[in-house]
Amino acid sequence: MTEFVGFLRGGPARDLSPEEAQQTLERYLAWNAARTPSPGGGGLSRQGRVVDGLSVSDGPFAEGAEVVGGFITIEATSLDEATKIFGDHPHLEFGTIEVRKIGEKGCED
């Protein structure tokens, strides 16, 4: 088994009612709960710093839909399978998920 990471970009909009927001949250949680082994992951702050060697600036200055809000790691046998697993994630209703293999021997293709 190989580990894959999904970067979740964008996210639910502000105009959800409390009940809609909770239902959305529950769908995200249910997606996690339905996976074995349990997925890993973490949230990311919306703002940070960009370091380019010469200077440090606030950022990233991506559009809202392009900001990575969090990441989820799963196990799968191939990129295709990992893509399929992320394919029914409720986040896709609000944004995109970028699926990448976590390299086992440094930088792999």
Next chain:
Amino acid sequence: MDNSRVVVERLFRRSAGRITATLVRVLGPAHLDVVEDAVQEALLRALNRWPFTGVPENPAGWLFTVARNHVLAAVRHDEVVRARLPVLASDDVAELPDGDDELALVFLCCHPRLAVASQVALTLKTVGGLGVGEIAAALLTTPAAVAQRIVRAKRVLRGESFSDLGDLDAVLAVLYLLFNAGYDAPSGDRVVRGELCAEAIRLCGLLVADPRTDRPRVRALLGLMLLHGGRLGARVDDNGDLLLLADQDRARWDRRMVAEGVRVFSSACAGDEHSPFHTEAAIALCHVVPETDWGLVVRLYDELLAVKPSPVVALNRAVAAAMAGGADPDELRRLRQDPVLRDYHRLPAALGALWLRAGEPDIAAELYSEALSRECSAPTRRFLLRQLERCR
């Protein structure tokens, strides 16, 4: 990540109302916008974080803390408001207080300076934690209209104070409307409407629980809502189709809620206060006993008409009179001409049922057709089509 913890049902909705109440108490009604913004931010942040971190141990406290910090940041340049803030800044992860603040917020939302429609919308939004779209669906209007009402209402409330419990009867009237909107709406989402009934019952329960507002008429209203609410599940069949009273399956009642309604209403009758809510609760009580005494129901409707004359009550009386022995054709004709009832969505269907009972299927069929020509929910439509079949 820890997936073991789930979110309790309606946590966001309930927390939204309670956090709003607490923060508005501290900041004052003028800052309702800032507070709502902060609550929205807290919910959104939970939504963006909890899927990755798991649900925190004290989710309500987490939401409150985030909302509070957001408010602190928003008002950091406002000296006057900042002076009040030590109350808020006291501890780190706060426990969410309940009860009193929420009640005060209900009274604020039902402020006599607001039109009734605005009171209802604002109560649902700020206390009930419903979204503008949900409120619009429940009140049969557009989201834009609801949003506009709420904006205007907040403007009116800017100068008002928060702590006083104001006009109790205005609050009762709003709760009554809220419940009816859930119970009696001609269309709209059934789940949302169930929520309205539950919210009205919950808020009325708060009034009864507080000695300052615990009056017999408040208990009568709570009893009335529980007695009707307990029968809510039996009003429709498995397909969500409306059922006639006679066809309703009593096994589908919420027995505990009905029993609670009987108990609360009995306690409402202890004093010497008598309100229209008492009369209506008594009528509701007639419908939960094994054999409804329709003669008594008619007399109770007469009593209600004397204190609260309304064509809808007159229509209900006519229905009861038909059940008691026979409808008066003159009365039915008069009701059909009533200008107030003309737009009442249940009028043609109710009159159709009465004419059918009176042995006039042709007139009944005409009325059911008229009912079908109006806007109504799919279940209501199926019900009317079935009734129309009976006329042939």
